Amino acid sequence: MEYVLLGIAIFFEILASSLLHTSKGFTQLWPSLGCIVFYSICFFAFSKALLKIDLGIAYATWSAVGIIATTIIGVLIFDQKLTMIGGFSILLIIVGCLLLNLYGSPR
Numbered sequence: 001m002e003y004v005l006l007g008i009a010i011f012f013e014i015l016a017s018s019l020l021h022t023s024k025g026f027t028q029l030w031p032s033l034g035c036i037v038f039y040s041i042c043f044f045a046f047s048k049a050l051l052k053i054d055l056g057i058a059y060a061t062w063s064a065v066g067i068i069a070t071t072i073i074g075v076l077i078f079d080q081k082l083t084m085i086g087g088f089s090i091l092l093i094i095v096g097c098l099l100l101n102l103y104g105s106p107r
């Protein structure tokens with residue numbers, strides 16, 4: 001259940017981050033309100049996930065998936081560019097997160 005909560009937190013963080021971009025510095029009402037609501041849901045679900053998942057593991061997973069997803073959204077939806085070094089950096093984030101999840105916490 002804790003990983004479902006982490007997934008919910010990640011999902012709403014990605015939505016909130018995308019709306020943060022479209023809020024144009026909180027000058028647009030609906031994207032701004034959506035951003036606040038989605039971040040609230042995100043942090044609530046994340047706090048519940050932390051009851052069972054180590055902070056370092058959960059935060060690394062949350063931030064890594066968020067970085068990767070928002071980068072893809074930026075490229076596909078907001079027409080932002082990604083360099084070869086940027087793509088390689090995303091790959092390093094994935095590898096680092098996988099290693100941390102597999103070996104970062106003593107069992």
